[in-house]
Amino acid sequence: MLNGADAAFLDGLRGQGIEVVAPEPRYLEEPRGRWPGRAAAVARPRDTAEVAAVLRAASAARVGIVPYGGGTGLVGGQVMGAGEGALILSLERMNAVRAIDPQSLVIEAGATLEAVHEAAASVGRRFPLTIGSQGTAQIGGCLSTNAGGVNVIRYGTARALCLGLEAVLADGTVWNGLTRLRKDNTGYDLRDLLIGAEGTLGIVTAAALRLFEPPAVEGSAFFTVPSPAAAVELLSLAQGRFAGCVSMFELISGQGLAFLRQTGPEVRFPFAEDPAWMVLIELGLPAGMDVEEAFAGLYEAAGDLVTDAVVAQSAAQMAEFWFLRETIPVANRRIGAISSHDISVPVAEIPRFIDEAGRMLHAMGDMRINCFGHVGDGNLHYNVFPAAGRRREAYDMAAVKHAVHDLVVSGFNGSVSAEHGIGRLKVGDLERYADRAKMAMMRALKAALDPEGILNPGAVLA
Missing domain, CATH: 3.30.43.10 (Uridine Diphospho-n-acetylenolpyruvylglucosamine Reductase, domain 2)
Structure with a gap:
């Protein structure tokens, strides 16, 4: 009451x-x-x-x-x-397009990401931030959490896609930072301060966003690889052959495919037998290039790095490939994880991390691991599940989480929150792993911009 x-x-x-x-x-x-x-x-x-x-x-x-x-x-x-x-x-009622041209879009924070995509398409352009929940997620939230998604390898996170912000501070002051300039060195970058702050320093009300010309030719393919090490080598090969044109490079494990088969929903599997590992690659190529020839050339050049490949033959099949990748988290939830991790390590260290983490966890007990995610930018969703027939409550969930996070930070100088943010779930993790000077700076900023502590209390900082 x-x-x-x-x-x-x-x-x-x-x-x-x-x-x-x-x-x-x-x-x-x-x-x-x-x-x-x-x-x-x-x-x-x-x-x-x-x-x-x-x-x-x-x-x-x-x-x-x-x-x-x-x-x-x-x-x-x-x-x-x-x-x-x-x-x-x-801010759901605040969803208007305030201005648009082929280079940029100014839109209110309550617009869904899908609406941003539609606005960009209306002028023949693309806003490349792509996540599974884009029909519901709002651009203000995407910026406040510095959302990543599958196209970071080519376009960067939400921060890289934003030119300016309008925001309201804790005392009601309105900051009009809706510049559409590409260069502006007039003091501190307040835009980057608010992006990723999760509403704890101010409320984003509108944003100026970068728009891009869509690639002339696009295509997707699944390549099976014998190991994560082969996947990382294949990524380097693809980036060398198609400089700046690799839009997506996603790692998928055989365990993830097994969970999909066990729980549904219905997806079309690309290979008759599930491989131990495969990657989903999307290319966006200049006019005059043939995407099937591009993938065929990559397959031939890869040699022993790949064992099989399937190239999408239509836009509908590209959507099917994407749907399979985006349905993996749904299957994970239906299985029920002991501990889920949104972590990042240097791209070159991904194979060593997967190997060391797997050996460490198997020494702790009988568990299944579904590792998948954005290998192109080092962001892995490393999720640990009970052995078949066992309940997750039978495991020490906190011990599993801390073991994985300790390895990420101490062994690989990585991050325990690559793209999901801190929210309330990871406040303790931030305290446990962040540099002391960083925490002091964050608290000083919070005290200066929100002295009464009214903005999203309990999130990010305890």
Whole structure:
């Protein structure tokens, strides 16, 4: 129940014409079901001025604000499990295209990533950030978590695709940083400060995004490889042959395919027998090149690095290949992991990490490992599952997680959060592994920009 102060605060927002509603279940859930959220209400502003009004009032009343995009985040940044006085701030009504040209797009933060793609296509261009949840994920959330996806190898993360931001700070101040300049060295880069901050330093309300001309010719292929080491060598070979034209290079394990066969949903498997390892490669080539010839040439040049290949014969088959890759996490959830890890190591170290991590875990007990992900940028989704017939509760989940993360950081100078962020799930991991100076700088920034601690309390920093 709301107390009197909370009710007065919400009535004050309504008095300013801001829509405030009771939280529907969708606002209190996150995809992995780790936490049920709690909140007093949901504010749904129509424009930046109303966002500023919400934050001014929240700062004065010291009411926590939980920013909510599409709700697709996997580390709990969008749900707050404690504090009935917290207010969810949803920008879903703020989804307008403010400006567009062949070079850039200015769009409000509540637009879905799919809507951003459609806006770019309307001027014959492409916004290359691609993730499985793009029909639901909002661009504000993608920027606030510095989303990665499958095209990072060619285009970079969300940070590399953003030219400027508009954001509202904790006290209601509006920062108009919607520049579309490619070069601007006038002081600190506040855009990069807010990107990846997960709504803890300010609320992104609009963004200026880079657009790209689509490749003239595109194609996808599955290549089977005998080992992760062969996959990394194949990546180097492909990048040498098609400089700047490798859009996707995804590693898939035979264990992942076995989980797909065991749990569904229905997918079309590319080979009669599942290989131990395979890679999904997408090329975007200049006009005049033939994609089938390109893949045939790569296969021939690869020699013993590959054992088989299937090239997509149509756009529909390319979509089928992509669907198989994106369905692997669905199968993982149905199996039920002991511990899931979103980690990154240097690309050249991927084979050694997979080997050492596997030997370490098998020494700890009988477990299955599904390692897959964006080998082109060193980001692996390294997930550990119980042996067939055993329940995950029979394992020491914390010990498995710490063993993997300790190896990533101490053995490979890697990251325990490559693309999913910190949210609430990994606050302890950040404390455990981050450089002390980094933590001190982060806390100083938080104290300076959000002195009352109202912005996404409990996320990123404890």
